[in-house]
Amino acid sequence: MTQQYVLETRGLTKSFRGFTAVDGVDLKITEGHIHALIGPNGAGKTTVFNLLTKFLPPTRGEILYRGKPITRMRANEIARLGLVRSFQISAVFAHMTALENVRVALQRNLGTSFHFWKSERSLEPLNQRAMELLEQVGLADVADVLTVELPYGRKRALEVATTLALEPTVMLLDEPTQGMGAEDVDRIVELIRRVSAGRTVLMVEHNLSVVSRLCDRITVLARGSVLAEGDYASVSADPAVREAYMGSEASVGEEASA
Known part of the structure; x- marks a missing residue:
């Protein structure tokens, strides 16, 4: 075979x-x-x-x-x-937090990536999964830090988290x-x-x-x-x-x- x-x-x-x-x-x-x-x-x-x-x-x-x-x-x-x-x-957005970047990737997976007019409250259900992904790549402690402030290696880790949000095989x-x-x-x-x-x-x-x-x-x-x-x-x-x-x-x- x-x-x-x-x-x-x-x-x-x-x-x-x-x-x-x-x-x-x-x-x-x-x-x-x-x-x-x-x-x-x-x-x-x-x-x-x-x-x-x-x-x-x-x-x-x-x-x-x-x-x-x-x-x-x-x-x-x-x-x-x-x-x-x-x-x-x-790609990550420099002037968004680590959590916000992962959340955008999760929205992309749902087909709502560009719904930027949605209220913060409507996006809260995605926060738990975003935090799980940040935890997985060792970035839970910088969830609220702007990406532009992260060291280079941690930006790369964040990019992995946004990729994982797309549920790759x-x-x-x-x-x-x-x-x-x-x-x-x-x-x-x-x-x-x-x-x-x-x-x-x-x-x-x-x-x-x-x-x-x-x-x-x-x-x-x-x-x-x-x-x-x-x-x-x-x-x-x-x-x-x-x-x-x-x-x-x-x-x-x-x-x-x-």
Whole structure:
């Protein structure tokens, strides 16, 4: 019996005026796994994310969600299926509190996101769920703080909370630890591990230490194509991966432990 994956691509290709950014990529994402997409700059990782979430139409190939084709679906239809891209779709509002940001995301899930004329009292039923989500990402203590006043790492945690408000089955995390110091990275790693329970996560991530600590499976892209795939131990030991990813014969494992 053929295994059915929660998310799959077959021959996914994207060309721009003669330049092929993604070239025949086959991805198989197992339900409940944390799966990383890594590779050097220009490998096509973000383009793959843009294709999966319908920011870009593919030139060729198929995208399947739980075995059903979604290639021609629109971005809002993809999100309603539960395929949600964090840190970009779930933008936060700087001059609203953490609680208000999560509440807006909950309204979006109900189809009332832009009903800003509603009274504060009418939104109170959403407060309990918003507080539960803030608690889940460790932000209950700053519920009434304006987002603009939060440190960078906590803003990222808030973005995760707004994404969780959309009840995703598959979370696509685009560089979740980019620009963070070690302490914030550790917090986000633990947060991703916590919120991945009962969900599938596909993440683009340059920090190999994060990848080695979190991910069940890794796909390495180079020049738009899949170079290697496997668990961290097998991928990090592959000489072709070391050459492409590091630009030398240095071990990928050495960077992860640095």
